Amino acid sequence: MTSRTTKQWILASKPTGAPVLSGPDATFELQTATLPPLKEGQILCRVRYFSNDTGQRNFIQSTVAPDRLYVPTVPVGSLMRSGVLAEVLESAAPDVFKVGDLVMDFHLGTWSELVVLDAATSQPLTPLPNGLPLTHYLGAFGASGLAAYAGLAYAGGVKAGDTVVVSAAAGATGSMAVQVAKRLLGAGRVVGVAGSDGKCAWVRDVLGADACVNYASPTFEADLRAATPGEVDVYFDNVGGKVLDAVLTRVRRHGTVAVCGALSSYNSAEPMALRNWFEIVSMRITVRGFIMLDYLDKAPAILGELIGAAADGRIKLQDGETVVEGRIEEQPEIWMRLFSGGNQGKLITELIV
Template sequence: MAPSTTTTYTTKQWILASKPTGAPVLSGPDATFKLQTVTLPPLKDGQLLCKVRHFSNDTGLRNFIQSTVAPERFYVPTVPVGSPMRSGIIAEVLESASPSYKAGDLVMDFHLGTWSELVVLEAATSQKLAPLPKNLSLTHYLGAFGASGLAAYTGLKFAGGAKPGDTVVISAAAGATGSMAIQIAIHLLGAKRVVGIAGSDEKCAWVQDQLGAHACVNYKSPTFVEDLKAATPEEVDVYFDNVGGHVLDAMLTRVKKHGTIAVCGAVSGYNSDEPMALRNWFELISMRINIKGFIMLDYMDKAPGILQELIGAVADGRIKLQDAETMVEARIEEQPEVWMRLFSGKNQGKLITNLIV
């Protein structure tokens, strides 16, 4: 299809106005983000003009705007000041300059979408969305069948080396990645005992009753360390870490000799300007613990097979997605506030913005 050259489109769009040193600031002269109206360029060959339907809200986006890691060492390009804020999106094609897409198609982009009402995407890096079994919402492509599910699977199997008979512990177990990791460990990898760590008794009840964890420990409880020890009487083969901080510090005392920690994230420190303090760091030496950082992008060659396995596991009932999404209807003006809910634990499973106009 030939590019459109006759219509000009404008869109509201959030840009990064300043890099935060602690928690992002949502209002006032030092606000982290600024809403502006921009004119989109005409489509070029191979591009798509799309209307955004959903934003993927992920804690890792915090590192896109400011990180202790130097930009040249970061695993994807960061967001420069003055540039649009990025996130995964699901969008509807309005105009296509690619023979592979037509108006009305739904597409997803993992990381190159932006906080905008309208976006121009590259057809080559966009994914056309196919229907899911059991009439599941296509928004699961942003979570269970997207980066969250892929991170959970690859972190456990490849970085963590989880195998049948293992004891596995997963932090942020009620979040998008953790909730998938719990079920993957049990039903796909055959772990003998799977323990979740979450931020409330209610979340722990969901992790046990709905996701099937053998136990779940509330890290905000004053008896967290004692509860964790009681939940892991035979110690731990693989710890899947999403949070760092005092949870990681406690887990260092529970991992077996020659056990493995697969590090997916460190959300406890994303909005802090203080260094992470670990009193139990010497456990790594004493117990010869292996620690492996990873990102799911390392395993994209395996992604089609993994997604086929995950979708099949949902279709046959091994993995359940009931209550696995927190959907928030919001206008573009509210998107930064919706995203910030991640850092106060106001979501269960994947937090998704349903963009309304």
């Protein structure tokens, strides 16, 4: 019988600004717990990788009322949720999973060394082409890739020849959105927005963007105008804030903003201020929020296309993951790197036990 004692992180208090990692007001608390015996249809797993996502910030505190949020929130005293890639240690669903199988659960995993998962909601993992790491199931071939494709093709309505701008273009979702727009949907011009000259070089040279603009530059707005000499058809927005404000002045009449996230405001106690909001009225811009879960019926076809494109070289995964080794005690700190630009592509924790 496998030991059922595990270390796990719970939400200790809801932050009003950036999560607090230590002290009496710490957002998270590490506890040791004994897991209950498995019920029929459950599996006991050792977590090998955590998915780190900016959207998890909304799980613990959001400006959206809990009954209006697209996923259940994490109540104080409850386990912090995360997508996980894990190895089966015991199975009460032997017809589905056996000991040693690798599984992924993107919605119901937690920040724990050991987790009990429902076999029905856990995804078996099969080898990827060309020996690609299975961790890509947490990023390029997981929610990040699905959101990028669905947001562009369905929420944004990108057509061949369009001019597309993607913010957070060096992040997990943005790096896929750049490539999907350019290489799969046939956009005529793709412009990335990222937070450093080095990241912009990667977005251009590896991901294939026609241009990339550094939002931290004092000449950002002028650089954006120069990078979009024609007007923008679709803006894929991951950040909101000053980047959204600037891009609104570049979107064409009847253009579209597909809103995937609002990273710039997640850790701010201040409301988002937009100077150029009236551009939406003047240019009759469509702003459409979306979540990946809206398009689950299309997920198998999307993933098949993404994996095929990676196999034949149209999608580049070079340096598209930042995998950080860490013990369970370090997980909140690793997750917080998302909000300081400490990653390129998908940020994943490889859990050391």
